[in-house]
Amino acid sequence: MQLGLIGLGKMGGNMRERIRRAGHTVIGYDRNPEISDVASLAELVDKLEGPRVVWVMVPAGAPTQSVVDELGDLLSAGDTVVDGGNSRWTDDEKHAEELAAKGIGFVDAGVSGGVWGLENGYALMVGGDAEHVAKVQPVFDALKPEGDFGFVHAGKVGAGHFAKMVHNGIEYAMMQAYAEGWELLEKVDSVTDVREVFRSWQEGTVIRSWLLDLAVNALDDDEHLDKLRGYAEDSGEGRWTVEAAIDNAVPLPAITASLFARFASRQDDSPQMKMIAALRNQFGGHAVESK
Numbered sequence: 001m002q003l004g005l006i007g008l009g010k011m012g013g014n015m016r017e018r019i020r021r022a023g024h025t026v027i028g029y030d031r032n033p034e035i036s037d038v039a040s041l042a043e044l045v046d047k048l049e050g051p052r053v054v055w056v057m058v059p060a061g062a063p064t065q066s067v068v069d070e071l072g073d074l075l076s077a078g079d080t081v082v083d084g085g086n087s088r089w090t091d092d093e094k095h096a097e098e099l100a101a102k103g104i105g106f107v108d109a110g111v112s113g114g115v116w117g118l119e120n121g122y123a124l125m126v127g128g129d130a131e132h133v134a135k136v137q138p139v140f141d142a143l144k145p146e147g148d149f150g151f152v153h154a155g156k157v158g159a160g161h162f163a164k165m166v167h168n169g170i171e172y173a174m175m176q177a178y179a180e181g182w183e184l185l186e187k188v189d190s191v192t193d194v195r196e197v198f199r200s201w202q203e204g205t206v207i208r209s210w211l212l213d214l215a216v217n218a219l220d221d222d223e224h225l226d227k228l229r230g231y232a233e234d235s236g237e238g239r240w241t242v243e244a245a246i247d248n249a250v251p252l253p254a255i256t257a258s259l260f261a262r263f264a265s266r267q268d269d270s271p272q273m274k275m276i277a278a279l280r281n282q283f284g285g286h287a288v289e290s291k
Contacts, residue, residue, distance in 0.1 A: 001138045002027070004044045006067055007057035007085070008035045010285045011111065014118035015057065015084075015143060022142035041067070045074045052079040053136055055109075060087040060236065068095050077103025080135050084109040088240055089158035089165065092127065096157040105132035108157060110164020111143075114284035121145030125152050125167070127159030162244075169241030169255040171211075172234075176258035178215055179275035186224065186271065195219040211279060218278035225278055229289040230270035232277045234262045 001024050005016050008030035016026045029044045030036040038044045045052065052075060056067050064087050071081055081099055083092065087108065096106035106128060113122035122143045126133055133140075133153050144150040154163045185194040199216050202208055222228065238259040245252040265273035280286040 001025070001053070002048050003139055004029070004048050004052065004054035005057060006030075006041065006044070006054065008032070009057070010115055011113070011117065012057035014115070015055075015111075015122065018118050018121075019139055019142045024138065024142060041070055042074055045071075050076060050078065051135070052076075053082065053139070054079070055082040055084050055136075055139070057084045060085050060091070064091070065095075068098070072099055072102055072104065075102075075104050078105075080105035080107060080132050082107045082109050082136055082139075083161075084111050086110075086164065086168075086235060086237060087161055088236075089127075089162040092158040092161055096128070105129065105135070106157060107132050107136055108160040109136075109140075110154075110160045110162075110167065112164065112167060116283065117143075121150055123150045123167075125154050125160045125163035127154055127157050127161065127163075129156075165237045165240050165244070168235065168237040169252070169259075172238045172241075172258040172262075173254040174209070174211055175276050175279050176254075176261055176272070178211060178279070179272035182215070182275045183271045195223050211283070214279055214282035215275065218275070218282050222278070225271075225274035227290055228274045228277050229291050230273035230277070231265050231289050232262050232273045232280060233286070234259060238262070 003019060003024060003026050005012060005026050005028045008016060008028050013035060016028050019026050027044055027047050028037045029041055038047065054071055056064060058064055058067055064083060064085055068081065081104060083095065092108040099106045108127045110125035111122050113120065124140055124144055140151055154160050182194065185191050185197055191197060198212065198219060201212055202216060242252060242256050242259055261272065264270060277288045281288045
């Protein structure tokens with residue numbers, strides 16, 4: 001099938017390549033002309049045959065709203081827009097309503113996989129009407145990992161991004177636990193090789209995970225994380241997860257504490273946040289701050 005893909009950054013560019021490897025046609029647009037296939041959104045839409053599917057992969061908030069607004073004027077009834085960025089689920093409901101007024105379908109897709117998705121595949125959580133999801137299914141199949149897992153139609157519009165938001169909240173808490181354990185191991189005199197302790201956990205333990213593998217990768221690059229400043233940003237989804245928990249009276253002590261720990265990192269050069277920063281860089285290519 002044909003797909004228009006808007007936003008060819010760290011994830012979008014790799015997604016374009018993976019979809020093409022599966023035999024589909026991808027026409028990509030980015031503000032950087034060196035990586036863009038077309039010069040404008042209008043040209044992208046013109047090159048697609050109807051009914052069109054256009055996937056938006058730009059930052060949440062105003063950038064996504066701007067692109068959706070422009071696509072609403074360029075696309076036709078029967079076309080479908082997919083928001084694959086990290087938008088808040090309440091924005092999805094707004095975008096779906098705006099596009100539906102013009103006969104344009106909308107699907108929200110939470111995408112996990114970071115800079116490793118090109119080779120490993122992307123976990124996809126999508127929301128929207130079944131008829132709209134079905135139009136995009138060949139692309140979902142191309143992006144997901146091989147096997148039975150890695151894709152879910154989570155529910156109605158907003159469900160995909162809500163599921164991805166909770167996924168990221170859990171990710172916050174898991175990274176915080178590894179970081180706290182690492183700092184404690186580094187602190188005591190009796191443990192003389194913390195990196196190899198982490199490596200020993202990669203097989204046969206109940207805490208083995210991909211995040212643990214990435215922690216070992218980071219320690220192989222910088223054994224005591226001396227090159228990093230203990231500062232870690234939050235993407236926004238951790239905050240939204242905590243806000244949703246408050247709205248629904250669901251206790252999230254671990255996720256909430258992990259979010260607050262990131263705030264603390266902006267006050268001190270936190271050893272734990274060195275590990276959080278290293279993990280975010282490993283799986284997502286997120287920027288780190290050097291000392």
